[in-house]
Amino acid sequence: MxxxxxxxxxxxxxxxxxxxxxxxxxxxxxxxxxxxxxxxxxxxxxxxxxxxxxxxxxxxxxxxxxxxxxxxxxxxxxxxxxxxxxxxxxxxxxxxxxxxxxxxxxxxxxxxxxxxxxxxxxxxxxxxxxxxxxxxxxxxxxxxxxxxxxxxxxxxxxxxxxxxxxxxxxxxxxxxxxxxxxxxxxxxxxxxxxxxxxxxxxxxxxxxxxxxGGKSPAIVGPDVNVEEAAAKIAWGKFLNNGQTCIAPDYLYLHEKNYYSFLKALEATVETFYGKNVAKSKDYARIVNRRHFDRIVSLLEDAKEKGAQVLFGGKTDADDCFIEPTVLIHCTPEMRIMQEEIFGPILPVMSYQDELQVTASIRQGDKPLALYVFSTNAEFNHYILDHTSSGTSVVNDCLIQFGHNELPFGGVNxxxxxxxxxxxxxxxxxxxxSVVIQRTNLLKNFYPPYGVKVRWMIDFVLKWL
Structure with missing residues (x-):
């Protein structure tokens, strides 16, 4: 070859x-x-x-x-x-x-x-x-x-x-x-x-x-319609079995709607794929056994370090199947919070104020995408202004890739x-760059640099 x-x-x-x-x-x-x-x-x-x-x-x-x-x-x-x-x-x-x-x-x-x-x-x-x-x-x-x-x-x-x-x-x-x-x-x-x-x-x-790629966060504000936001995040996360470079990698939920959102998210996943996800014709598989094993190892490491499976968690190595899975009680020392997941596992953390969220995001590498869900423009602007990402979306997921008039790409x-x-x-x-010369005005600056030329140079320096 x-x-x-x-x-x-x-x-x-x-x-x-x-x-x-x-x-x-x-x-x-x-x-x-x-x-x-x-x-x-x-x-x-x-x-x-x-x-x-x-x-x-x-x-x-x-x-x-x-x-x-x-x-x-x-x-x-x-x-x-x-x-x-x-x-x-x-x-x-x-x-x-x-x-x-x-x-x-x-x-x-x-x-x-x-x-x-x-x-x-x-x-x-x-x-x-x-x-x-x-x-x-x-x-x-x-x-x-x-x-x-x-x-x-x-x-x-x-x-x-x-x-x-x-x-x-x-x-x-x-x-x-x-x-x-x-x-x-x-x-x-x-x-x-x-x-x-x-x-x-x-x-x-x-x-x-x-x-x-990288670890692209999603931040849900305290004022959202939880059912609508849950559906958008579930679609963005579990499309293609989570194997999307701009998928939400992990999720910040405000403590005000933490439990209501998770309840809506679980209901949404069931609506999308049924009670038995393995039988759904609308759910892809992990591409191969090596990637399956990698994702399962992230899940097991998180569980060993105190994370809890809220729902999902079933796997089938022969079919490279991993159920849509939501993890709670996640902490920074877990591998799943350090490595890009690239699979259908969503770690969730709660927060009290946006300062806490942006400080945490800035500690990691700059992500390819960032998603913020809120009807409060001031909240949205604060998140966007205090973080850096290649792309960002307010109140949805993944749609930036389909916008023909915007640049798509990462940062660092x-x-x-x-x-x-x-x-x-x-x-x-x-x-x-092409410059087409149509006059000969610059000849006035050619040497020898007599009094007249020096005067013109000084004039240009002062006024241009």
């Missing part, structure tokens, strides 16, 4: 000029081909994701297909305007010039995608890369092999390898790819592997986008760079 990768890299390097100078119409046509293939092979994609971790078909449509289709349509609608050079205002010192920001393709791009939303998080960055005029090598996760095979089949049927190519395989394939010289790397995954990617990119001074430990809509296009572009 290494020789195949090198051959494709050679082909793509030869195609870079053609791709970077392609028209908006040509790029949009490529995006339409992806959309058309997706709609024609919807059932095949659903089957692949069910084979990988029993993802319900409705969740495939909501969380995999809809996001890609939305990104394609939004990009097609705006691509011509995005590609146009953007004029900027002229400083007085450069009177007579014209300044532009010209967006040019970065060139050869590598996308390494994760297993939790293996189609969406492969194809959305691909849409941005194509829109910006790049050549792309895509490495899907080996932990979702059926979906990786679907992506391979789709891309090979739609694109010449000189434009887009897919390489499947284990971590050794990613390692070899990271040893090559790319112009940009887009990685989605854990912070630990993100550090590996960033270190490899540093060898070639390659720019990176790192969509990582939870990510570097942004994606989504225009921000995704820019991420795969070099913003080249």
């Amino acid at each position: 290494e020789n195949q990768i090198l051959d494709v890299l050679s082909l793509q390097k030869s195609a870079l000029l053609r791709l970077s100078t392609s028209s908006a119409t040509e790029r949009m046509e490529k995006l339409r081909k992806i959309e058309s293939y997706l709609m024609q092979h919807k059932n095949e994609l659903c089957d692949a994701l069910y084979a990988d971790f029993k993802k319900p078909a409705s969740e495939v449509v909501i969380a995999e297909m809809l996001g890609v289709k939305r990104e394609i349509n939004h990009t097609i609608k705006h691509l011509k305007s995005w590609m146009k050079p953007q004029s900027v205002s002229t400083p007085l010192m450069l009177l007579g010039t014209k300044g532009l920001v010209q967006y040019e393709a970065k060139g050869l791009c590598l996308i390494i995608s994760p297993w939790n939303y293996p189609f969406n998080l492969s194809i959305c960055p691909l849409v941005h890369a194509i829109a910006a005029g790049n050549a792309v090598i895509l490495k899907p996760s080996e932990l979702s092999p059926a979906t990786a095979a679907f992506i391979q089949k789709m891309i090979s049927s739609l694109f010449d390898p000189s434009e887009v190519a897919v390489f499947e395989g284990d971590a050794s394939v990613s390692t070899f790819l990271l040893e090559q010289k790319f112009d940009h790397i887009f990685f989605t995954g854990s912070p630990a592997i993100g550090k590996v990617v960033m270190a490899a990119a540093a060898n070639h001074l390659t720019s990176v986008t790192l969509e990582l 430990h939870s990510g570097i760079g942004k994606s989504g809509g225009h921000y995704g296009f820019v991420e795969f572009s070099n913003q080249k």
